[in-house]
Amino acid sequence: MIAIEGVTKAYAGITALADVGFSIAAGEAVCLAGENGSGKSTLIKILAGVEQPNAGTIRFSGEPAGTLNPRRSAAAGIMVIFQDFSLFPNLSVAENIGFSAELATERRLVNRGRVRKLAAEMLKRLGVEIDLDVLVETLPVAHKQLVAICRALACDARLIIMDEPTTALTEREVRILLGIIRRLKADGVAVLFVSHKLAEVLEVCEKVVVLRNGRKVAEGPATEFDAASLTHHMTGRDVAEEPPPPVDPAAPVLMQVRSLAKAGSFDAVSFDLRAGEVLGISGLLGSGRTALAKALFGLAAPDQGSVTVASKAVALGDPLAAAACGIAYVPEDRLTEGLFLTQSILRNVGIGRLEAHCRGGMLDLAGLWGEATDWLRKLTVKTASVEAPVRSLSGGNQQRVVLARWLATAPRVLVLNGPSVGVDVGSKSDIHGIIRDLSQTGLGVIVISDDLPELLATCHRILVMKAGRITDEIAGADITAEDLAHRLAS
């Protein structure tokens, strides 16, 4: 249906794509894998007609497409679903689905009946039920994605390009998405997944194309790839994840949590964390894992229970008190909860240490910056300048900046919520390495995640949460990812 031949693109002398070619047939799903900076985004932009290649041709059904622009791409049925879905939060589901199609008809007047009918048809085609009249801002992420898919279908999409489709979804939602992709394929719609977290979509794909540094390094039927070989092709090295070395049995108990409960979120949560131990907490979305993480750091006040760190009770529901007791919390959504995106990297690290470097009301700037630079170096944050805004960093490096800020405060317990969400494979294993090194210095680490291989690679023990309660405790070395997935879902 669409063939890409020898596409090359350079920005200001830097080659983003070099001689990339592959084809997608109608009803076929293709995985385009690659780390951040591998040229995936550039390729999406070229297909969407936003950027023009320096060389190479794109063919639709055998015919050279000539120079693409956004309108011509859309007319050819190429629809991109961006990671943020590009929906309108203030408009209804029906209107979001119908908007582009209405725009394409160049009508001047709105016919709400027609828009609703179109939207209802598209939702029916996917076999999902979403209220047409609710505002999109009130929908959960998974539903927003479905609305975005419907919008693409409403414009007669023949190829849907999905940028990082699974990043924001839980395992169960990914299952539902895969079912929908199968339906689309049966309808003759082609799908191109663009992601660095592909293992989950592999089963619905016919073909895999791997990019590295702007070049195609592998292409083949999806059956020939697995998570390990994908990682190998994407990073160009083998990232072997080994379980962490055992905890010293004599290590003291660092943190005690006793019958912590919050109505509607979690109940009767008790556990111990020893110095140098990495404890995993997992569970499906809605199992209470994030609410528990927030409660441990005082962002939400539990109704009852107690938390002690080094035998000292921590005042509940107060982040400052938690921080003073040595608890550090790295949130799941570091973009909105953890970082000052427009501020410099250095300031982002230094912010947590303002008081420590305060001398009689004045800041000891040299000391503050010195310490911050030191931590950035220890965590190998890659940047041209520490004065650059945090926004300019890749996901993995941003996560390191958040870590650096907390480590500068010398915490005793580090709570990491989704430590590698939105981080590429290479950086992910680096972050796992950092977690391992930290735990060996005697820090207690709690990793909250639904990324099962990640839990297995970092944790000594894993607690499974279901409906707000801890239902299972597993030693990390004793279980495989499949077993764990089974225990989570059962």
Added chain:
Amino acid sequence: MRPDFSRNETLVALVILGFCTLATVADPSFLSLATLTDLLRGGIVLGIFAVAALLVLISGGLDVSFTAVAAFTMYTTALMLNSWAPGVPWYAAFAVGMCVGGLLGLINGIFIAGFGLPTLIVTLGTLSVFRGFMLTFIGQKQITTLPSGMREFGRAMMVRGTNADGSFYSLPWAFAALVLAVVVTWAILHRTMLGRAIFAIGGSLESARRIGVNVRGTQYFVYIYVGVLAGLAGVIHASLARVANPFDLVGLELSVIAAVVLGGARLAGGYGTLTGTLLGVALIVLVRNSLVVIGIPSTWQSVAIGILILIGTGLPAWQARRAAARAA
């Protein structure tokens, strides 16, 4: 149907009802046609301004220059007609005013849509420039003899009569202009793709761009349309006041925006209704006209309006936060 208390409209309507009840208890003659027509008359210029401000807020912008556009238009229109065509009918005066207003709106549009500058900064600048230009180069003296068309329009009454107690009441035809402005704006917002595009760019500018909405064209339309409405409001203001005073109007912009926000529009863009806007205007006019009736001295007016804004916009925001906290 159960009233939805999380909506600003409901809250504002309740406050209006409460206010009227209090006023009637304090002075039974408050409940009369004369009060109603006073209220409606007081809401004409403010209402047209509010409709204009609502459109900009929905599109994700903030315009503070519309009062200066209105003052500029009112003054230059009166001056131009007096010197060149004093005898033209009222609709010609309106057409001139709306053209002048539209041109000034176009200037805002060039900076905002053309150069992509922030709306508040551009309109803060043009507010000052339009006003300063008028006072420096065009004139500062009140025009007490308006062109005959405007004079007659100001005197034309839709309804007039005498109450049982002998007091007069009347409602000028200018009120029809407000009704027309509301109806036309409603139709644009809800029945045309252009209107939906205004909502879309207010909801997410980037998304609108990606799916091919003509963002620049839409923004040009918004600022020109606001200019036209402001020009209309200016000409009506002069007609009703029977004088074109260049020092009038400017200073009202924050009350107008307050009325719109009170009615539920969000400063961040994408949300707002005409019903809410008109209720907001009604409340503010009520407070300005009738605070004295319930025994609050008129010097407290701005305090009362400020408190209303704090409660009226604070309460729904607080409720939303509580709802979000419960859901988390």
